[in-house]
Amino acid sequence: MIEVSNVVKVYQRGKTVVRALDGVSLSVPKGQFLSVMGTSGSGKSTLLNLLGALDVPTSGALRIDGQEISRFPDDALSRFRRDRLGFIFQFFNLLPTLSAVENVILPELLSGKPRAQLEPKAVALLEQFGLSGRGQHRPDELSGGEMQRVAVARALLSEPALLLADEPTGNLDSKTGAAVLQLIREATRQRGLTVVMVTHDPKAAEVGDRLVRLADGNIVGDELVRSAA
Ligand SMILES: Nc1ncnc2c1ncn2[C@@H]1O[C@H](COP(=O)(O)OP(=O)(O)OP(=O)(O)O)[C@@H](O)[C@H]1O
Numbered sequence: 001m002i003e004v005s006n007v008v009k010v011y012q013r014g015k016t017v018v019r020a021l022d023g024v025s026l027s028v029p030k031g032q033f034l035s036v037m038g039t040s041g042s043g044k045s046t047l048l049n050l051l052g053a054l055d056v057p058t059s060g061a062l063r064i065d066g067q068e069i070s071r072f073p074d075d076a077l078s079r080f081r082r083d084r085l086g087f088i089f090q091f092f093n094l095l096p097t098l099s100a101v102e103n104v105i106l107p108e109l110l111s112g113k114p115r116a117q118l119e120p121k122a123v124a125l126l127e128q129f130g131l132s133g134r135g136q137h138r139p140d141e142l143s144g145g146e147m148q149r150v151a152v153a154r155a156l157l158s159e160p161a162l163l164l165a166d167e168p169t170g171n172l173d174s175k176t177g178a179a180v181l182q183l184i185r186e187a188t189r190q191r192g193l194t195v196v197m198v199t200h201d202p203k204a205a206e207v208g209d210r211l212v213r214l215a216d217g218n219i220v221g222d223e224l225v226r227s228a229a
């Protein structure tokens with residue numbers, strides 16, 4: 001599904017040059033749950049942003065289902081992001097003035113889908129994620145774990161093929177984080193989604209099928225996780 005070939009990403013700020021990714025090659029088959037670990041600054045978010053087409057590589061190629069993302073024309077790129085990709089962030093990125101349901105449907109609403117069609121899907125997803133009765137709550141009326149479950153529902157509403165998660169449990173206590181991870185694990189397995197999840201937490205990484213370690217922009221470890229739940 002994902003084919004990363006010799007990807008280099010260099011950031012230049014004045015005289016400072018940072019090689020955030022230094023020739024990374026990686027293939028992720030459809031349906032795999034890949035965890036990515038590495039010290040701060042090792043290039044994890046850079047890799048995720050390239051996979052999500054939020055940024056372009058300095059050199060090398062990233063292919064999704066055989067298509068080179070950086071060569072997508074603009075309209076194809078936004079369609080790719082909208083229809084095939086779900087994103088989950090460390091800080092949930094919910095809009096504070098919108099209800100849970102509104103947050104879940106917002107991306108699809110902005111892409112022109114009718115509200116009447118989206119709302120029942122959102123309500124069903126929230127229910128499935130243990131949030132029945134929370135649909136009308138605003139983010140400040142939800143716990144951290146509940147906010148992240150709303151964000152997972154938002155990421156899955158468009159039925160994407162690929163889920164990218166950057167430290168989805170980074171702001172949750174370990175018990176809440178474990179519950180959210182289990183939910184991500186189960187919801188993505190049911191749907192046959194490919195997942196790339198960045199985490200600092202070795203316990204979180206074990207939820208995946210495979211663990212890749214980055215250091216200084218290079219892959220320094222790549223192993224199957226035996227205890228995959
Ligand atoms: N937009 C940018 N401009 C310049 N340098 C950047 C930019 N984004 C990232 N970097 C640098 O690239 C390197 C890799 O950054 P990245 O965000 O990928 O690290 P990370 O592994 O996600 O770290 P963390 O665990 O702290 O989130 C770092 O040295 C960072 O300072």
Ligand SMILES: [Mg+2]
Nearest residue numbers: 044045046166
């Ligand atoms: Mg990061």
